[in-house]
Amino acid sequence: MRYGDKASARKAVWDTLQAKRVARFPFPPHGRxxxxxxxREAAERLLAHPVFRRVRVIKVNPDSPQRWVRQLAxxxxxxxxxxxxxxxxxxxxxxxxxxxxxxxxxxxxxxRSGKWGVDISLDELxxxxxxxxxxxxxxxxxxxxxxxxxxxxxxxxxxxELGNPPMPLATTV
Numbered sequence: 001m002r003y004g005d006k007a008s009a010r011k012a013v014w015d016t017l018q019a020k021r022v023a024r025f026p027f028p029p030h031g032r033x034x035x036x037x038x039x040r041e042a043a044e045r046l047l048a049h050p051v052f053r054r055v056r057v058i059k060v061n062p063d064s065p066q067r068w069v070r071q072l073a074x075x076x077x078x079x080x081x082x083x084x085x086x087x088x089x090x091x092x093x094x095x096x097x098x099x100x101x102x103x104x105x106x107x108x109x110x111x112r113s114g115k116w117g118v119d120i121s122l123d124e125l126x127x128x129x130x131x132x133x134x135x136x137x138x139x140x141x142x143x144x145x146x147x148x149x150x151x152x153x154x155x156x157x158x159x160x161e162l163g164n165p166p167m168p169l170a171t172t173v
Contacts, residue, residue, distance in 0.1 A: 006145055013137045026064060033063035033134030033147055042172035043068035046132070047076065051168055055129040057081065059091075059159065061152060062110045063134040065172060071108035074099065081120075081128065082113065083155050091125060092117040128164050131156055135171040144171055 003009035014023075014030040022037040023029040029036075046052075046069060057079045060070050070080050080094040094117040099107050107116035133152040135144040146152050159167065 006148065009145055010136050010148065024064070031147065033061065033065060033136060035064035036173075039065040039172065040068040043072050046170055046172055047072045049170075051130065052076070052078075057126050057128050058130045058132060059083075059128045059155065060132040061134040061155075062113075064110075066132060066134055067108050067110075069132050069172060070094070070113075071105050074104040074108060075101075079126070080108075081125065082110075082117075083151070084119070090119055090121045093120050093124075093126075122158065122162060125159070125162060128159055128167055130168050130170060131159070132170050132172070135173055138171055138173050144169075 003012060011030075014028070014034060017023040017029045017034050017036060024035040024037060024039065026032070026035065043066070055078055058069075058073055059081045060066050060073070062082045062084075070082070073080050074094060074096045077096050079096065082092050082094070084090065084092060092113055094107050094113060096104070099116045103116060106112045133144060133156075134146065136147055137145045156167075156169070
């Protein structure tokens with residue numbers, strides 16, 4: 001489908017997710033990276049990709065549908081970095097070696113990650129091997145559409161400015 005602008009595309013996706021009852025908590029899906037039925041399966045497919053064989057540190061957005069990416073990464077021994085919401089603080093580092101395995105699911109949630117993670121400054125960020133961004137929509141050739149605030153793009157630019165080489169980008173939809 002073609003849309004006149006990004007706002008129209010976002011609205012169409014949010015409306016469709018709600019109408020088809022595939023949106024998941026938090027509700028409504030509008031105005032956010034929407035959570036969706038199948039988010040766990042999407043995360044499993046992503047982490048099965050060959051690039052994850054050599055990944056040690058990933059930056060993952062804090063939105064609900066990527067909770068599974070964060071949890072599965074921790075289960076595979078991958079360090080997870082999340083930005084604080086709206087970049088109000090610095091970043092939070094979740095080190096699977098410092099979190100009891102039975103608490104990975106809890107640590108992967110936005111609400112409880114502070115209990116298990118360590119807030120770090122930009123100077124303390126380790127080299128990131130891969131970035132997982134949330135998306136409202138993605139074209140077949142890989143162009144993503146976020147919620148429209150530009151945080152994911154800013155976070156990637158920060159990582160590059162801090163000396164990270166170009167990193168693969170991924171999303172789950």
